[in-house]
Amino acid sequence: MEFRFKRAFVTCDSTFDREISDGVTRLLWAYGDTKPIDDNSVPIHKSGKRGSRSVRLLMDDPGQSSELEADIEVWDILAKDSRVPVKETTYFCTLVKYPFPEKRHIVKYDVVVQPGNEPFVHHLVLFRCQHPDPTILATYLNTSDHECIPGLNNMPPDLLNCRSFYLIWTVGGGPFEFPKDAGLPLGGGEDDNSLFYMLEIHYDNTYLKKGIVDSSGFRLFTTKSLRKYDADNYVMGSAEDFRIILPPRQQEIVVVGHCSPECHEDVSECGRETFSICAVTHSFNDCRSSQKMALMSCPLWFMHIF
Secondary structure (H helix, E strand, O other), X not given: OOOOOOOOOOOOOOOOOOOOOOOOEEEEEEOOOOOOOOHHHOOOOOOOOEEEEEEOOOOOOOOOOOOOOOOOEEEEEEOOOEEEOOOOEEEEEEEEEOOOOOOEEEEEEEEEOOOOOOOOEEEEEXXXXXXXXXXXXXXXXXXXXXXXXXOOOOOOHHHHHOOEEEEEEEOOOOOEEOOOOEEXXXXXXXXXXXXXXXXXXXXXXXXXXXOEEEOOEEEEEEEOOOOOEEEEEEEEOOOOOOOOOOOOOOOOOOOOOOOOHHHHOOHHHHOOEEEEEEEEOOOOEEXXXXXXXXXXXXXXXXXXXX
C-alpha cells in the first residue's frame, strides 16, 4: 500500500501545521473503509489500519558520490534470519569475525534492511569487542542471534565485553561516506580483540505481528589502500536510563551528562575534527554530517550524543 500527499513545506499555520524540515519527522497515518462526510465525522480507525513511523521527508542533498578506491571490497554484517518475538521491543545481537587478513579502512557504509521489514527495524549499532580472552568469542560465531539488553540477564556474559560503539544507523539515515582523507580502521590490532564485532538490531513490533524473520544489517565498503587519517568515534551525553522521563508540554528539558577531565585532556593539545553527529533517543533520532570537513594533522572523529 502506498500513501501520497502534497502540501507546502511551510504553511504559516502554526495552529494546525508543522514545518516540513530536513530533520526526522514522526508521521501518523490511518485509513478506513469509507470516506468521511466531513472533518467531524471521521470514525475511529481500527488496529492494523493506523500507525506511525519516523522518516526524513527532506534528505540533505548528498551531491555527487565521491570516487572510491579501486580495491573496494564489501563486507555485509547481517542478522541470521532473526525471528522477531511477538512483543513491542526486542534487541537481537549477532557476533561476527573480521574476514580480512590485514588492516583496512571503512570509507563508506550503508544499511541493508530486508524488504518488507522497514516498519520493524528501529536502529542498528555495530560494537567493537574488548574481551580479556577474545578467543572465547569464537564459540559464539555459529550460534543463533541472542536477545541482548544488558542488565536483564538475557545476554551471554561474554558478549557484555562487546559494548564499544563503532557504527550506528537510525531510521531516516542513508549511505554515509567518510571524508576523502579519512577512513574508519578495521582489524590490524595487536591482539584478537580487533577481529570480533557485534551487530545489535532494535526491532519495534508495535502491533505484535507474528512470523517476522529478518536478516538486516550493515554493508561496509572497505579498502586496503589506507587513507591518511584514522577516523574514530566517541559517545557523550547521558546513559540510557528508564528514569530519564520527558514530561509533556514542556518548553525545555535539560539532561546533563558528566565526563571526567581526563576524557578530553588530549583534545585541546592536538584538536579533533568532528565531521558527523548522531543524536539518539529511544523514539527520535537525527544523524547529520557537517558540510565543511577541514582536515587536520590529527585523528578525525564522528560523534554519537545520547
